[in-house]
Amino acid sequence: MALIISGIGVSRGIAIGNVHLLNRGAPEVFERKLEEHEIEAEVERFQTAVDGAAEQLRSIRDTIPEDAPKDVAAFIDSHLLMVRDSMLRKVPIEIIQEQQCNAEWALKQQRDKLEAVFEQMEDDYLRTRLNDIEHVINLIQQILKDQQFTVQMKLQPLKGSIIVADDLTPADTVVMQNQNIAGFITELGGPLSHTAILARSLSIPAVVGIQSARTLLQQEEQLVLDGSSGMVLAGMDESTIKEYRQIQREQKDARRKLGSLKNISARTKDGRRISLQANIELAEDISALKKSGADGVGLYRTEFLYIDRETPADEDEQLSAYRKIVRVLKGKPLTIRTLDLGGDKEFDPDFQGPLTQNPALGLRAIRRSLKDTELFKQQLRAILRASASGPVKILLPMITSDVELVQSLSILEQAKEELISENKDFDENIPVGAMIEVPAAAISANILAKKLDFLSIGTNDLIQYTLAIDRIDDQVNYLYDPLHPSVLKLINITLQAGRRADIPVAMCGEMAGDPRYTRLLLGLGLQEFSAHPSNLLEIKQIINKSKISELEKQAKKILSTTVPNKIAPMVDALNE
Numbered sequence: 001m002a003l004i005i006s007g008i009g010v011s012r013g014i015a016i017g018n019v020h021l022l023n024r025g026a027p028e029v030f031e032r033k034l035e036e037h038e039i040e041a042e043v044e045r046f047q048t049a050v051d052g053a054a055e056q057l058r059s060i061r062d063t064i065p066e067d068a069p070k071d072v073a074a075f076i077d078s079h080l081l082m083v084r085d086s087m088l089r090k091v092p093i094e095i096i097q098e099q100q101c102n103a104e105w106a107l108k109q110q111r112d113k114l115e116a117v118f119e120q121m122e123d124d125y126l127r128t129r130l131n132d133i134e135h136v137i138n139l140i141q142q143i144l145k146d147q148q149f150t151v152q153m154k155l156q157p158l159k160g161s162i163i164v165a166d167d168l169t170p171a172d173t174v175v176m177q178n179q180n181i182a183g184f185i186t187e188l189g190g191p192l193s194h195t196a197i198l199a200r201s202l203s204i205p206a207v208v209g210i211q212s213a214r215t216l217l218q219q220e221e222q223l224v225l226d227g228s229s230g231m232v233l234a235g236m237d238e239s240t241i242k243e244y245r246q247i248q249r250e251q252k253d254a255r256r257k258l259g260s261l262k263n264i265s266a267r268t269k270d271g272r273r274i275s276l277q278a279n280i281e282l283a284e285d286i287s288a289l290k291k292s293g294a295d296g297v298g299l300y301r302t303e304f305l306y307i308d309r310e311t312p313a314d315e316d317e318q319l320s321a322y323r324k325i326v327r328v329l330k331g332k333p334l335t336i337r338t339l340d341l342g343g344d345k346e347f348d349p350d351f352q353g354p355l356t357q358n359p360a361l362g363l364r365a366i367r368r369s370l371k372d373t374e375l376f377k378q379q380l381r382a383i384l385r386a387s388a389s390g391p392v393k394i395l396l397p398m399i400t401s402d403v404e405l406v407q408s409l410s411i412l413e414q415a416k417e418e419l420i421s422e423n424k425d426f427d428e429n430i431p432v433g434a435m436i437e438v439p440a441a442a443i444s445a446n447i448l449a450k451k452l453d454f455l456s457i458g459t460n461d462l463i464q465y466t467l468a469i470d471r472i473d474d475q476v477n478y479l480y481d482p483l484h485p486s487v488l489k490l491i492n493i494t495l496q497a498g499r500r501a502d503i504p505v506a507m508c509g510e511m512a513g514d515p516r517y518t519r520l521l522l523g524l525g526l527q528e529f530s531a532h533p534s535n536l537l538e539i540k541q542i543i544n545k546s547k548i549s550e551l552e553k554q555a556k557k558i559l560s561t562t563v564p565n566k567i568a569p570m571v572d573a574l575n576e
Contacts, residue, residue: 002235005210005217007185009230010196013205014248015162015183016241019221021214022165027138027145032102039100043093046103049143053136054083060171063178075132075170075194082136087114104144111137131193135169162223164213168195177202183225185232187213191510199227200534201288203255207232258537262293266540268522269547276540277335277530279508286328288533293540296332298456298530299395299508300325302379303341312375315382322386329390335456335506335530336383337395337435338376340365365398370407380415387427395456399434402447409451437461437509442490445497455498456530459509463487482511483567485559488524492559495525506530518542519574523555542575 034042061076082088087110095106111134118130158176163184168176173195176184181204189195189208199206205227210216217223217234224233224244233240266274277298278289289297305313305321313321326334341364369376386392396408412432419426436442437458449455459482464470466486469479481487491507498505506528511517513531515538521529522543529539551574558570 002233002237003216005213005232005234007207007210007213007230007232008189008191009206009227010189010191010193010208011199011204011206012228012251013183013203014244014251015205015223015225015227016244016248017160017162017182017223019164019217019219019223020158020161020181021217021219022163022168023214027104027141029104029108029141031105034096034100034102036100039097042096042103045144046092046096046106047089049103049140049147050083050089052143052147053139054080056139057083057171060174064174075198076174078194079132079136079170082133083140088133088136088140104141107137107140107144131167131189131195132170135167135171139169139171162225164217166214170194170198173198173202173204177204183207183227185210185213185217185223185225187211200532258541261537261540261544262291264293264540264544266543268543269545270549272527272548274522274543275506275528276536276543277333277506277528278533278536279513279530280325280533286325292533292536294332294533294536296329296391297325297334298506298528300334300336302337302339306339306341315378315385318379318382319385322382322392323389326386326390326392331390333391333393334386335393335395335433336386337397338366338379338383339369340397341368366396366404366408367398370404370411373411376408377411377415377418380412381419384415384419384426384430385424387430388425392427393431393433393454395433395435397435397458398437398441398461399448400438400440401444402451405434405448405451433506435508436490436494438465439490442494445494446500449497449501449503452501452503454503455494455505457491457494457505457507457509457512459487459491459507459511462490462509463511466490481564482514482517483571484564485562485567488559488567491521492524499525504528513539515539515542516571516575519546519551520555520558520571522546522548523551523553523574524559525552 057076057080061073061080064073064076088107092103092106092110095101095109096103099106114133115130118133158179158181160180160182162182163176165184165186167186167188168184173184183205184199185206186195186208187210191208193208196206196208205225207225207227207230210232221234222236222241224236224241226232266276268274275295277296278292278294279299279301280286280289280297281301281304302318305318322334322336363371380394383392383394394412396405399405399408409432416426416428431453433452433454433456434441434448435456435458436445438461441448442462445455463480463482463484467479467481467484469476495505505526507521507526508530510531512521512526512529513535515535518529518539519542531539554570554574558567561567561570
């Protein structure tokens with residue numbers, strides 16, 4: 001009997017193969033009290049397990065081909081850094097010594113403390129880094145349980161299989177990709193997990209968030225996995241399998257042809273030039289940007305200069321990081337978003353502000369920067385100095401009112417005056433923009449636009465704040481809907497504000513990187529897209545086949561539609 005299961009498609013493509021069930025959860029951990037004379041040996045046992053985990057990760061990293069995307073190695077490197085970090089290497093030893101407990105129990109306690117911190121984080125991407133910590137901790141726990149344990153040993157020949165697991169680590173994913181798996185399904189995870197991002201980088205079709213997948217699907221059962229729609233089909237007849245094999249061939253042919261678009265500009269059939277830029281987090285992402293032929297960087301997240309370290313980067317370290325990217329871009333613009341941390345996501349151990357019960361509504365992003373103006377000014381100084389090396393823009397996150405904007409611009413002016421007095425070069429006309437990511441900012445966009453050089457719509461937060469849902473919460477993420485009438489109206493209001501003020505409006509949220517919405521956004525008037533580099537060529541292909549004059553008429557009809565479930569079919573019709 002045919003079975004259709006729906007999950008979250010995180011890496012596009014059709015996979016057809018037999019199920020390989022991977023039953024490897026976190027080891028069960030119990031507390032054991034130690035005698036005084038046992039403590040030293042237990043510490044040594046823990047250190048041996050940590051060293052073993054590091055050695056396994058290094059071994060896996062060595063299997064990554066030189067021509068693989070940079071972020072493949074970067075994810076393994078991030079796990080190696082975690083293994084070396086004091087939070088996993090030193091703190092559990094202190095717990096062993098202080099509480100006279102076994103290594104497994106000490107590591108579990110540290111894991112619980114870290115979970116409490118990370119789960120309060122509002123930023124989706126940062127919060128999902130808990131998954132990476134859990135992956136590393138589970139590897140150490142497995143080695144503590146069985147010193148002969150290796151990631152490779154647990155995996156059998158998997159060529160052509162569809163892996164079904166509770167979760168996968170980046171290390172698992174690299175090992176499996178080397179064995180040429182067809183795709184994977186996990187019960188846990190979301191679109192921003194490192195495993196999902198890695199699947200996209202490696203072009204492995206993947207669906208996540210299918211609870212009880214290992215119960216619903218049987219070993220060696222043949223599946224069709226659609227990483228675009230998130231659908232998994234089991235028990236299909238041969239004619240259905242044949243249809244999907246044809247779709248699979250067509251998709252592969254289409255991907256091969258995309259490479260020819262790299263050096264062609266994005267221009268609609270009626271001559272409208274569209275800017276396609278990339279979102280990046282690390283300097284290493286620049287290599288992917290080059291392959292995409294992007295027009296520049298529309299969003300550079302700077303949080304990684306502040307987290308996973310005891311002290312935030314100082315002005316000179318920030319300047320060095322920004323200049324590195326500016327120089328690699330060779331004249332293409334770099335848009336730097338100022339620090340987007342806060343609430344209870346504090347990098348500063350001496351911060352005295354109260355923790356909030358709801359960090360989404362707390363002291364975060366620009367509010368946090370305006371609370372610590374010296375830290376904010378330090379970052380602005382670094383950005384300004386980097387602008388002397390090439391075109392740079394400043395992007396202010398989570399602006400909600402004209403008051404916040406005026407305060408931010410005042411501190412920017414102070415930073416400029418200081419640099420002038422110090423005879424340090426910078427672009428005195430550096431463009432300044434604001435993220436439109438809360439409904440208040442969208443509704444007030446016409447006011448904000450008068451004081452700014454550009455706007456950038458952050459759809460990830462805009463959708464969440466508008467619909468009051470957390471998109472990585474499995475209990476409510478089904479409500480996350482970029483096509484909700486209210487969301488589309490807020491996007492349209494922002495685009496209109498930009499036109500009236502004669503300033504550009506970009507979109508840097510995931511909606512901008514989803515080809516399903518490209519024609520709708522063109523019809524609404526969006527002319528600057530900023531997305532993950534891997535999506536840009538497909539978006540460019542759609543743009544080059546589109547005529548805005550036709551799309552505008554359909555977009556107006558969609559905006560006037562008030563029933564949410566009627567909008568999706570109308571958007572689908574734009575793509576036919």
